Amino acid sequence: MNEDAARVPASRSYAELLEDYVQGGWYDNHYRAERGWPLLRTRRYVLEQDLSTEEERRKLPHYNELYLRWGYPGFIAIPFVLDGRAWCLPMLRGRKNGFFTHEEGARLARFAPHFRRMMFLSEQFSQRHGHGGLEALDRIDRAAVLIDWQGRVKGFNAKAQALLARVGNALFLNGGGHLHATHPESESRLQALYATLRTRNFRDRRRKEVAPIRIDRSDHRPLLVEAVSLDGLISPASAPAHSILLITDLDERETPATEHLRTVLKLTPAEADLCVLMCSGMTLAEAGDHLQITSGTARQRLKGIFQKTETNRQSELISLLSRLPPARRN
Structure with a gap:
């Protein structure tokens, strides 16, 4: 577990907890990750009781200063595999209901295939919505790129494909599917923009405008890259950081009359x-x-x-x- 926890699909009610998790650096030396992942390789579920003793829980900072402070003493993780990658669905339980039992864990583990299917369908659903947006932007002559919650490019509209083919020496796609800028300062601005989009603070992201950034070119006027969050178009529970990048070539853009x-x-x-x-x-x-x-x-x-x-x-x-x-x- 690391800072990517702020970008994975999660219930809206966990948004503030996950923000605290990342900002507080709680992903460092986390006992649930260190003890849990090895167990998940051979078990259908893992409970809090499998990861810590009652005596340990009285002293563990993560448990007392994070989870208990937010009111979540209970924990269970259900593993599954999607596209060759290991995932787990963690669930927290509030003070009113306390710990998950092994009987409840066995029942929940039966739903692992459905959790995998939900994750797959969620990804497909969000991409279809995003591609629909790309097509609409093509009709108003805007170059647009769809990126997922990991910052990987998931699609271009025709305008963006033509633009990137033309300016490939300034803005390019690497082998991992991420968009990068050749100019060092432009690359720093682009990565800072990605970091802003990956934030889990939905309220701030909606309230504050994300300013366009400049991608410099040596022999032409710069490109402008503007990010549009798809929150509201796609449920944050299924795609917390899906965004569209709008790219404007200032050499091409007409001065308004x-x-x-x-x-x-x-x-x-x-x-x-x-x-x-x-x-x-x-x-x-x-x-x-x-x-x-x-x-x-x-x-x-x-x-x-x-x-x-x-x-x-x-x-x-x-x-x-x-x-x-x-x-x-x-």
């Missing part, structure tokens, strides 16, 4: 002109000079744009503008 911005975002002509210049890559100061307005006027104009677009920073505004559908051509 002034009239289009006025219509879609209800901007004034002056505000739309400023947005167009900033989308083209100018800083606020450069755009102000181009429009022959003072820095104070440019800042005031930008403040009005922020209010109308419900953004707070220039990076958020540019991200929003990059996601606008293109203007229809007659």
Whole structure:
């Protein structure tokens, strides 16, 4: 057991416990893992009583400071194999019901084939939903990549396949099925994005926007990679960190037309002109000079744009503008 515990499928009610488990480093020297996995190779189930004595439980930090603190004295693990990998389904029991008995363990062990089937179907279900999302994004000309809870790529839409074939020297797929960036700083940003998506704190992930990251290229404008969590589309119990990565090639993305911005975002002509210049890559100061307005006027104009677009920073505004559908051509 290690930090991957925060990313495996789990009941929603265990979310805070698992977050505590990872943040507190409880996966280090965990007696259940060290004693339990060897037993699971030959047994149909393992109980807490098989892993520790009553005397030990009075002193074990993991048991007292983690599980008892969260109110879960009882434990059972049911092993099964899926795609050649060993899994186990751990269950916790609250103080009201206490420990699992061996009789209950024998009954629960009969369901191991069903647990394996549930895990398999859950994975298939989440991937089908994700691929449906990829197809929809193809129709609005967005390059999209589906990743699973381990950060492995599970599919591309046609737009993403074409883009990656074109920019393979900047963003590439390794032999393990993970997306990587060639540029060292871009690779650090990409891995930090994966780490954010793998977090078990669903509430924070929904409340806080995950900012797009930049993938630098030596001879072209950068790529922007934005992550969209599939929480809400796929049950967190079955796919806690499935996400879609949206990739924008800034060499390809058209600068929005002034009239289009006025219509879609209800901007004034002056505000739309400023947005167009900033989308083209100018800083606020450069755009102000181009429009022959003072820095104070440019800042005031930008403040009005922020209010109308419900953004707070220039990076958020540019991200929003990059996601606008293109203007229809007659």
